Amino acid sequence: MTDVMVAALASFITDGDVVGVGLGTPLAVAAGLLARATTAPGAHLLVGGAVDPDADLATCLAGPEALAGRTAGYVPHLDTMDMAERQAMTLQFLRPAQVDGAGNLNTSRVGTTVRFPGGLATGDVPALLPRLVAFLPRHEPRALPERVAYVTGAGGGWRGDAHVTRGVVAVVTDLAVLAIEPEGARLASVSPGVTADEVVARTGFALEVPAEVPVTPGPDAAQRAALDRLDPTGLRGLAS
Amino acid sequence: MKWIGREEVRSLVPDGAWVAIGGIGSDRKPMGLLQALVDAGARDLRVVAFLGGVDVELLLAAGVVAELHTAGVALDSGLAPHYRQARQDGAPLVIGWSEGALLAAIEAGARGVPSLPCTTSPRSGVVATNPHLRVAPDPFTGAEVTVARALALDVALLHVTAADPDGNLVVDGDPGVDGELARAARTVVASCEARLDQRAAGAVISRIWVDALVQA
Numbered sequence: 504m505t506d507v508m509v510a511a512l513a514s515f516i517t518d519g520d521v522v523g524v525g526l527g528t529p530l531a532v533a534a535g536l537l538a539r540a541t542t543a544p545g546a547h548l549l550v551g552g553a554v555d556p557d558a559d560l561a562t563c564l565a566g567p568e569a570l571a572g573r574t575a576g577y578v579p580h581l582d583t584m585d586m587a588e589r590q591a592m593t594l595q596f597l598r599p600a601q602v603d604g605a606g607n608l609n610t611s612r613v614g615t616t617v618r619f620p621g622g623l624a625t626g627d628v629p630a631l632l633p634r635l636v637a638f639l640p641r642h643e644p645r646a647l648p649e650r651v652a653y654v655t656g657a658g659g660g661w662r663g664d665a666h667v668t669r670g671v672v673a674v675v676t677d678l679a680v681l682a683i684e685p686e687g688a689r690l691a692s693v694s695p696g697v698t699a700d701e702v703v704a705r706t707g708f709a710l711e712v713p714a715e716v717p718v719t720p721g722p723d724a725a726q727r728a729a730l731d732r733l734d735p736t737g738l739r740g741l742a743s
Numbered sequence: 744m745k746w747i748g749r750e751e752v753r754s755l756v757p758d759g760a761w762v763a764i765g766g767i768g769s770d771r772k773p774m775g776l777l778q779a780l781v782d783a784g785a786r787d788l789r790v791v792a793f794l795g796g797v798d799v800e801l802l803l804a805a806g807v808v809a810e811l812h813t814a815g816v817a818l819d820s821g822l823a824p825h826y827r828q829a830r831q832d833g834a835p836l837v838i839g840w841s842e843g844a845l846l847a848a849i850e851a852g853a854r855g856v857p858s859l860p861c862t863t864s865p866r867s868g869v870v871a872t873n874p875h876l877r878v879a880p881d882p883f884t885g886a887e888v889t890v891a892r893a894l895a896l897d898v899a900l901l902h903v904t905a906a907d908p909d910g911n912l913v914v915d916g917d918p919g920v921d922g923e924l925a926r927a928a929r930t931v932v933a934s935c936e937a938r939l940d941q942r943a944a945g946a947v948i949s950r951i952w953v954d955a956l957v958q959a
Contacts, residue, residue: 552917567916579917580767580794584842588862611839611868627843627863655841657866 504677505530505740506730507694508638510722511675512596513538515636518545523583523595523632525551530638531596532563533730533739537722540729549592552577560734587631594634597671601651602637604688604708606671608656627656635671642676648707678702680719687711692719744910746956747932752776753783755930755955756898759809763791763849763894763928764798765901765921769819771914772798773902773934775959781805791894792816793845793920800825808835812875812894814842841869844876844891846920851893853927860888899928902959906935907943910950918946925952934959 512534516522520543524531535548539555550556550563555575562569567577578586586592601609639646657670673691674681679702682691689711693702699716722730730739756762766772777798780788787809792799795816802808803825816826830837840848847861863870865878865887875892901924904915912933914921925931925948933948934957 577917580919581846581923584846588843627841627861631862654866654868657864 504694505737506727507719507721508640508675508677509533509537509730509739510726511680511692511719512636512638513542513726514720515594515634515673516543516546518543520546520593521549521586521591522546523549523587523592525596525598528596528598529560529564529739529741530640531598533560533734534596536560536563536733537726537729540733541726549578549583552579552583554578559732560738561736564738584627587627590631590633592632594636595632597635597637598639599637599655601646601648602639602671602674603648603651604683604710605650606635606683607651607654608635608637608671609651609653611653611655632670636673636675637671638675640677642678642702642705644705644707647674647676647705650708678705681706681710689713690716692717694719695721744950744953744956746958749775749779749957750783751955752779752932752957753785755932756780756785756788758786759789760897761789761791761895763793763896763899763924764795765899765919765924766798767794767917767919768817769796770917771902771919771921772796773900773932774798774801775934776900776902776932776957777801781807791845791849791896793842793849795826796823799823803829803835810836810838812838812840812845814840814845838873838875839869840873840876841867844869844873844889846923847891848875848894849896849920849923849927851891852896853923856893858890858892860890863889863891865889894927896924896928897930899924899931901925901931901933901948903933903935903948905937905939905943906933906953906956907939907941907947909942910953910956911943912948912950912953913939913943914946914948918948922948925949930954932957 516538524535553570553574556570557573599608599610671683678697679693680691682689699712785807789810791812795813799816800823816823841863843861844863847859851859870876879890881888901921903912905913931953932955936959
């Protein structure tokens, strides 16, 4: 299902987007590279601090030094925070430990027994960026609870009366794409071979299920060719 | 500003000091300075690591940390085991921040104001669990904002690419929050990979902020 997820994430990127992807998240980086190579050549990609890298996935994952001479420059970490605050970044992919139907994110902890890296920028970006798309390599109830155990990042917000930021607008998993809307969460599509009932059974929060649930389209021929070129060894499938 | 030996670092870091560590994740961490502190018996440090990694693991493993403030700690290989254990045990005390909030706290200290607002969502659990963060109405608009209390940093430990003859620090790559730490901390110690013969051109951390240099 890796390539279905990569194509699904890439489908959220349009020309004109400035997309932040982390460094340690092969799925997200692959999706960004795929979009720039096929459906959204006018989008800008930030891989860590590297702007619009012209490189394959393995090189991108090797870190900033590996991309020397193959980017449109570097944005220091603090500047990416400023970009988030000024909405100069329009979309970010995040892989949380948990996400709930209201778009709350947990990258911190569950109870007292399991700990994750910490707040990072998750406490900041949901109220700042126009759109966040969360992704989970494995769709399981404990990752999609009714309410996250700890709210690292709260969905949506506004500052003054200038604009509304949506926070998390979708969750992409190996089983489905869920739309997070102000009215609640909706099953937008299921992965090939997966039924709506399976998805509902493995989701801890309420899901509106339309009468006809589309199947998440995998990569088309052009995208498959691009993925073979960008990631011939399949690093994108190594997401933890 | 003067060059010192590694063995003199300890004299600049009293027990119980607030010590901020520069670098990000596994990038430009002052491991030599930290090891020098551990070897010399430093104790009860209040450590601030904006984004930590092996630096935090080293100090936690050595048992020299009384309190840890960070927006996140991870190793290239994944979770950081000592950090994870500390958070599970509740000891030493780990206070979680978001990057924006911690930056505001550092900047408030640098500017000499008691606190600074930040764009961290007031609804983030980070705000509820951090005594250095409060939600308050902005004095002009009345909007609820998250406000970070200034951190009073005693020491900043940095690792940089080079120092020029005047003691200006050159940083190749992402400077992280090193510039902010240099302005905020009372004492700044930098380990340097190279000593330049000529004055550095371009962006530097000014010698104004630098107290001691150590050859890495």
